[in-house]
Structure formats: structure tokens, C-alpha cells
Amino acid sequence: MAVAQSTRRRAIILLVLTSIILITLDLQNSSATSGLRSVFGVIFRPVESTTRVVTRPISNAWFGIFNYNDVLDENERLREKVAQQEGATVAAAASVRLAQELLALNGLPTLAGINAVTAQVIGDSPTNFSQTIEINQGSESGIRVGMPVLNAAGLVGKITKVYGDRSVVMLITDPDFALSIKVVNSPRQTTTTTIAKSNAAVPSPVVPIEPDASLEGDASTTTTTTTTTTTIAGFTPSVTTLPATPSGVSSITVPLASDLAIRETGVIEGRGPSRQPTVRFISNAVRFGDIQAGVPIVTAGGSRSLSPPDILVGTVSRVVERLGSAGPVLEIEPVADLTNLSFLRVLLYQPITEKATP
Amino acid sequence: MIRFLTIMSSRWTRLVLVMLIVLSLQTTLFAELRPFGVAAQVVLLFVIVSGSINGVAIGSITGLIAGLMYDFILPTPVGLASLAMGLAGATAGLLLYFFHEPTWWMRLITVAIVSILGEIYFPLAQAIVGFDGWLQPRIFKVAIVVAACNLILAPLAIVVCRWTLAERKLSI
Numbered sequence A: 001m002a003v004a005q006s007t008r009r010r011a012i013i014l015l016v017l018t019s020i021i022l023i024t025l026d027l028q029n030s031s032a033t034s035g036l037r038s039v040f041g042v043i044f045r046p047v048e049s050t051t052r053v054v055t056r057p058i059s060n061a062w063f064g065i066f067n068y069n070d071v072l073d074e075n076e077r078l079r080e081k082v083a084q085q086e087g088a089t090v091a092a093a094a095s096v097r098l099a100q101e102l103l104a105l106n107g108l109p110t111l112a113g114i115n116a117v118t119a120q121v122i123g124d125s126p127t128n129f130s131q132t133i134e135i136n137q138g139s140e141s142g143i144r145v146g147m148p149v150l151n152a153a154g155l156v157g158k159i160t161k162v163y164g165d166r167s168v169v170m171l172i173t174d175p176d177f178a179l180s181i182k183v184v185n186s187p188r189q190t191t192t193t194t195i196a197k198s199n200a201a202v203p204s205p206v207v208p209i210e211p212d213a214s215l216e217g218d219a220s221t222t223t224t225t226t227t228t229t230t231t232i233a234g235f236t237p238s239v240t241t242l243p244a245t246p247s248g249v250s251s252i253t254v255p256l257a258s259d260l261a262i263r264e265t266g267v268i269e270g271r272g273p274s275r276q277p278t279v280r281f282i283s284n285a286v287r288f289g290d291i292q293a294g295v296p297i298v299t300a301g302g303s304r305s306l307s308p309p310d311i312l313v314g315t316v317s318r319v320v321e322r323l324g325s326a327g328p329v330l331e332i333e334p335v336a337d338l339t340n341l342s343f344l345r346v347l348l349y350q351p352i353t354e355k356a357t358p
Numbered sequence B: 001m002i003r004f005l006t007i008m009s010s011r012w013t014r015l016v017l018v019m020l021i022v023l024s025l026q027t028t029l030f031a032e033l034r035p036f037g038v039a040a041q042v043v044l045l046f047v048i049v050s051g052s053i054n055g056v057a058i059g060s061i062t063g064l065i066a067g068l069m070y071d072f073i074l075p076t077p078v079g080l081a082s083l084a085m086g087l088a089g090a091t092a093g094l095l096l097y098f099f100h101e102p103t104w105w106m107r108l109i110t111v112a113i114v115s116i117l118g119e120i121y122f123p124l125a126q127a128i129v130g131f132d133g134w135l136q137p138r139i140f141k142v143a144i145v146v147a148a149c150n151l152i153l154a155p156l157a158i159v160v161c162r163w164t165l166a167e168r169k170l171s172i
Helices: A002-027 A031-066 A068-105 B002-008 B011-027 B042-054 B056-071 B080-097 B104-128 B138-165
Strands: A116-124 A132-135 A148-150 A155-162 A167-171 A178-185 A189-197 A224-230 A250-255 A262-269 A278-280 A296-299 A312-320 A329-334 A343-347
Touching (some): A031 A068, A031 B011, B011 B138, B042 B080, B042 B104, B080 B104, B104 B138
Antiparallel strands (some): A116 A343, A148 A155, A189 A224, A262 A278, A312 A329
């Protein structure tokens, strides 16, 4: 009895020490722990696949009992939404194509130029304390750790672990998720100055002047028109230019610099499934103005960022002002529905700093 | 040869094999069925039941082994779940240490209490190694739902655990 107790005590000490050593190694990104995971995966995957097949009828019955009415309601809602968005999609696709052509023309990077792999979600996180999912594509498809993962709506997360034929995606709601982003703020009111010139060789922005201040007998006549339009948060409105009164006079529209969409960078961080991600480190500059709810958040890109620029992440749902010079904290509503993911796109993008030198 | 057969027929070998099946249930069925948005933790249940049946030492060893296997499929650092589960197994054994002959309902209460504690140990362990962010009010909802699920599944787990950890003599 005493021998058995001593053996058990030694076994406990050995196992505890092993766990501590493994934690230390894994926190140092040791290849030994990755190797152990891979070996265990080789043994475990066949068992898991068999269990998945066997338990499928049980989960189907569960969803049939508890989710049937929800699915019916959602189906109805989605049909209505699809009908509403069909027209908007065509216009949006045309705008996206135009924007990509313009970016390509100016030698700027676009998402269209980045290869992508389509993957299917094959598993949720088994624990309640990590926001991850598993997809059915891995290093054999060119996926590497850190690559951004999207669905049709926008950014979903990033790759955190890669195996041969599968990968683990950390969702943007995970507390360990962080990514540099841009907040695209628009001014609440837009004022455009329309200048009509008859004899101007090179158009240039002119400071608005009072309408009755034009001088008679001058060679050039300047007319100023001020237009105020309502702005939809996040979108630069199209400018309506009023034609100049005299026929044959050229019309140039010059938006004021303060009317252009202003961008500030920050960092988005997850806060778990029950709380929305937040954006911090936003500058408190006056130039940036007040951030309104609904303003879009896109990835910042850059040589050190794991994601290319301008992937839609979400919209601002709440602005928490802070005292002093600290900028506001923004709560973000992700555009992607993270509770219902099935097919995803992994962008095979690596920043220049991550690419291996030949 | 006899030594090999002894090892293969030992309860620890049986534990590893049974844990493979329990883990596969955890990653498939119980990862999908989420009552109130919470995944039931059958690996934790198995560890707690082993502690409540066999005492502190066996509960700890079962927890450390089961946790280590769980670690290999979790994205968190390897070894973290092992320590948390080992502690949960030991706690289950400790709670019943004070009763001379624990009845079935004492075991069930132990399962419920240690399920709550065990579900809190893991985010605590995560916070200790720097993965904070999970210690938030949601943890109480998660712990209560996990405890309720474990209470329902406990009778089945007790049967499986008794069979797995029973000591049998090899007769050739």
C-alpha cells in the first residue's frame, strides 16, 4: 500500500513537472511541442472522424428539436434581406471593380491581386475559453501562420496554427487577437465650393468669397456656391455641381480638404464572445473630429501588418470617450457573423517583413 | 512479453484509450451542441468522477493525463489544461475525503461543485501565463451551465470511469 502511494506521488510530481516544462517550451514557440501536437493529431484524427460520423445523427436531432423555429425565422428574414440587397450588390460590385482598377492603375496594392484559398469550417473550439475554429485547408494549400481569414462580409480572424491539411483560425473576438486597423471617419456635414471660371488656364482651389464681392469689369468672374449634403457614415458623398450661369464656362468642383474622409490608425483587440471587440490608440486630434456610430473599420496594412490594407472589419457601435489626451475607445460590431461560419477565404498574404529572404 | 502485456492491460493504458474516445466526443458532439452557448466539458466530468470515486491521487493522475491529451488539441500552451484538470481531479478527491462513506447524492454534489471550480481553474491558469481576458462575468454562466450538463451526464460517466480505472490482475 505504501509502495503504491509512493509510486503515485512520484507519478504526480513527474506529470506536474512535465506540464510545467511543456508550458515553458510552448510559450517559447518550441518546435518540440508543435511536433508533439502533430504526432497526437495523427493518432487522434481517425478516432475523431469516426466519432463525427457516429454522432452526426445525434447533433442533427438536437438541432432539429431546438433550432427549427429559429431557422425558419432566419430564413424568412434572410429572403427579405437578399431581395433588398440584390440591387445594391450590382452597384457595389461595379464600384469595387472601379476602385480596384484605379488602385492598380496607380500601382497600389489591391485585394484582387492576392491569391486566396477557399476553406470549409470543420470544427468549433471544444473549450469555452478560446475563440477558434478549424478549417479543412493547411500548409499543403500554402497557408501559413498569421494569414488573414475572411468570409463574404469581411475579416473573420487569422491563422494561428497550421497542419498539413487543416488549420486553426483565431476569431477577432478572441482576447489574444490584435490587428492594426484604420478608422475611416467622415465629417457630419459636407460643404463643397464650386468655382466657375471663364478664362482660367489652370484650375486651382480658390478661397470662397461672398457672392456680391465679384468685381465688375474684371477679366475673370468667380461664382461661389455652397452645397450641404447629408452624409452616410463612412461613405464619401458624391458632389453635385451646379452649372455656371453663362454658357460655355468650365466648371470645376473642389471639395474642401476638411470634407475628405479622414483616416486614423489604431489596434483592434478581441474581448471574448460576449463582448464586442474594441479599438484603442486612436488619436484624439481635433482634425479627426467626432467619431459617429456606423463608421467603418478597415485593416491598416503596412509592411509589419499581417493583413493587407482595406479589408472591412466592422463598424463602430459605441464610442467611449476618455479623459485627457487619451483618445476614445471604440466598440466594434464585426460585419461577419462569427456564430455562423461555413465557408471562408484565406488570403495567401504575408507582409514583406515576414517573407523569407532567398 | 509478460511485462508488455501487464502494461497494455493496466488501467492507465485503458485510461488513455478511453480518453481518446471522450476527447473525440468533446471535439465533435459536445463542441456543436451548446446549450445557452456553452460547450459541456465531458473531459472535465471524467476527471472529476475519477477523483470522486478513487480519491485524490488517482484523480490527480487522471486529470494530468487527460488534460495533457486535451492540451494537444487546444490552441492554448501545452500543459495548461493538464495542470488545471489535475487540480480539478485532486479537488474532487479532497471534497469526498471528509466523508466516511459517501452516498450517491454526495458524489453528485461533488461533481457539481468541482465542475464549477474546474471550469474556473482553466481561465485562471491562462491568466497566470499571460493569456488574460477570459476572467470576465461570463465565466459564472459558463461554470453553472457546465455543472448542470455534468450533473446530467454524471451517472453514465461514473459507470465508464469505474470500468476504466478498475484494477484487474493479468492471468495467463
